[in-house]
Amino acid sequence: SDHQLEYPLSPNDMDWRKLYPYFYDESKGDMTKEVTIADIGCGFGGLLIDLSPAFPDKLILGMEIRVQVTNYVEDRIIALRANNVKTNAYQNINVLRGNAMKFLPNFFHQAQLEKMFxxxxxxxxxxxxxxxxxxxxxxxxxxxxxxxxxxxxxTITDVLDLHEWMAKHLTEHPLFERLSQEWEDQDECVKIMRHATEEGKKVERKKGDKYVACFKRLPTPEII
Ligand code: SAM
Structure with missing residues (x-):
């Protein structure tokens, strides 16, 4: 349960070097980049692995609550890195065990992320x-x-009721605006997200539907 999970007191207390050693600058004693893409409830890591070569300059983090699943993704990434030592591929992805419904601001600064899946x-x-x-x-x-x-x-799901629920809550929230179908059709991540994850593949095998909804973070209104 959550009680055994450890959380950094603040984003500054996070040791990102452990997760992305390739992006640590020894001479500066600091990371050269910070995480800007998060996959929430990443499961077995299929999305991370497909996003990695598409965004080689971005640090991508999967968050997953189940221990064994997190360990599996860790092992998968270790193996991918070991098989790609010459190119340094897959150095930009990793996974963290945690409850994404709690303490996200302990891991990320305000306005740190560019994309959340x-x-x-x-x-x-x-x-x-x-x-x-x-x-x-x-x-x-x-x-x-x-x-x-x-x-x-x-967001993507094969459960229509959940799709409607997520779209409703996001649409009603003052800081999010739904993006158009045209936007979705031209976006690289939507393409990747439709096919990369293990759950998405399962839905494909069953010839099920997939419902996508994407939202832009709006500027925070100024308090007058
Ligand atoms: N995104 C993956 C995919 O598409 O294949 C996994 C989908 S699976 C149905 C949902 C995942 O979310 C599970 O692996 C579950 O353990 C994880 N999860 C559920 N609640 C979570 C939470 N609060 N924080 C982090 N992960 C969570």
Missing amino acids: FCFPDPHFKQRKHKARIITNTLLSEYAYVLKEGGIIY
Whole structure:
């Protein structure tokens, strides 16, 4: 459970060097880059692995609550790095075990992130379980805090009711604006997200539908 999880007191206490040693500058004693892309509930890591070569200059972090799944993704990334020593491929991705519904601001500064992915989140079908969903009004304000202006929230699911729920909450939130179908059609990440994740592949095998909704982080209104 959460009680065994360790969280940094603030983003400055995070030791990112451990996760992305290639992006640590020994002489400066600091990271050369910070994480700007987060995959929330990354599962087995398929999205991270496909995003890695598409965004070689960005640090990408998967967050996953299940221990064994996190360990599996860690091992997968270690193997990929070991097989690509010459090119340094896959140095820009890693995974962290944690509850993304809590303490996100402990990991990320305000406006740090450019993109957040919510791929096939757990549906929590029953009405009384809806509050456990990863998109709720309170959590959206936290996501808005860590996302920079113009940053994007990507959502995809095969559960129509969950899609409608996520789209409704995001649309109603004053700091998010839904992006058009035309925007989705031209966006590289939407293409990747449709096919990269393990859950997405499962849906493909079952010939199920996939529902996408993307949202832009709006400027925070000035308080007069
Ligand atoms: N995104 C992956 C995919 O598309 O294949 C995994 C989808 S799976 C249905 C949902 C994942 O979210 C599970 O691996 C689950 O452990 C993880 N998860 C659920 N709640 C979470 C939370 N609060 N923080 C981090 N991960 C969470």
